[in-house]
Amino acid sequence: KNQVEQSPQxxxxxxxxxxxxxxxxxxxPFSNLRWYKQDTGRGPVSLTIMTFSENTKSNGRYTxxxxxxxxxxxxxxxxxxxxxSASYICVAYxxxxxxxxxxxxxxxxxxxx
Amino acid sequence: xxGVTQTPxxxxxxxxxxxxxxxxxxxxxxxxxxxKQSAKKPLELMFVYNFKEQTENNxxxxxxxxxxxxxxxxxxxxxxxxxxDSALYLCASSxxxxxxxxxxxxxxxxxxxxxxx
Numbered sequence: 001k002n003q004v005e006q007s008p009q010x011x012x013x014x015x016x017x018x019x020x021x022x023x024x025x026x027x028x029p030f031s032n033l034r035w036y037k038q039d040t041g042r043g044p045v046s047l048t049i050m051t052f053s054e055n056t057k058s059n060g061r062y063t064x065x066x067x068x069x070x071x072x073x074x075x076x077x078x079x080x081x082x083x084x085s086a087s088y089i090c091v092a093y094x095x096x097x098x099x100x101x102x103x104x105x106x107x108x109x110x111x112x113x
Numbered sequence: 114x115x116g117v118t119q120t121p122x123x124x125x126x127x128x129x130x131x132x133x134x135x136x137x138x139x140x141x142x143x144x145x146x147x148x149k150q151s152a153k154k155p156l157e158l159m160f161v162y163n164f165k166e167q168t169e170n171n172x173x174x175x176x177x178x179x180x181x182x183x184x185x186x187x188x189x190x191x192x193x194x195x196x197x198d199s200a201l202y203l204c205a206s207s208x209x210x211x212x213x214x215x216x217x218x219x220x221x222x223x224x225x226x227x228x229x230x
Contacts, residue, residue: 004155034218043115043203043221044156089156103155 002027004092006104014112017080021107023073023090031093035064035075038087038106047075047088080111116140117222119204125228126194134189134225136204145187146219147179148203156203162187194229201226 007022025033032051036044048057048064050073057064061078077084087106093099117138126132138145147159161169162181176198178190187204201224207217 042223043117043205045115045221046218049218101158103157105153105155 002092002094002100002102004090004102004104006088006090006107008107009105010108010110012110012112013080015080015082019077019080019109021075021077021088021090021109023075023104025071025073025090025092025102025104027092027094027102029094030068030071031095031099033066033073033093034091035062035073036089036091038089040086044089077109082111082113085109085111115220115222117204117206117220119202119222119225121225122223123226123228125230126191127230128194128196130194131190131192133191134202134204134227136187136189136222138185138187138204138206138220138222140206140208140220142206142208142220143184144207144209144217145181145184146205146207147187147189148205148221150201150203150224152200160189191227194227196229199227199229 004025013019032049034049035047037047038044047062048059050057050066052068055066063076066073087108089106090104091101093101120135143164145162149157149159158171159173160179165181165184176193180188203224204222205219207219
């Protein structure tokens with residue numbers, strides 16, 4: 001069964017601290033994996049995309065990793081800011097000619113001053 | 114802003130009403146999508162349009178009826194909805210529908226928060 005699981009479900013950290021969000025995926029055949037950030041009241045915005053051959057991708061203070069063997073990905077946020085408060089969604093893309101995608105439930109991150 | 118707009122932003126309707134959600138993208142993209150986002154559930158892909166043609170319908174009930182008159186506009190017509198249809202409805206677009214949704218980066222609108230009484 002194709003699925004994406006994220007942990008933790010929610011996380012509270014202090015401003016300036018680092019944190020790591022986890023994503024385990026089970027899809028076949030795997031195409032690529034993306035992390036999206038969704039601010040409250042807004043649609044998701046793409047942060048990173050990684051294919052099978054990539055194991056690290058950075059976007060500013062966001063660094064995503066991918067382990068295709070264990071089918072795990074993580075999103076590391078460095079020196080968190082209040083504006084990082086959002087839901088972070090992991091999305092696995094898979095399939096043949098047209099492909100398909102499956103979303104995780106997301107991790108809700110709250111950054112406190 | 115992402116270049117994808119949705120109206121209205123909030124909608125309250127009764128189960129016997131008929132309403133429509135509108136999405137417009139200003140990015141020159143060829144593919145458009147409707148998603149449903151319910152509380153504590155993952156986003157669910159509802160419909161995919163590629164060059165104005167519907168290419169995917171993920172077993173969505175017929176009380177949801179999409180319409181894509183051109184590659185910039187997408188509508189979702191609603192009728193006889195149920196309370197469990199209350200959710201955030203998100204529209205998205207991507208550049209090249211020919212490549213499929215495997216590789217395209219999707220740009221999302223802000224969503225329409227729908228409440229069915």
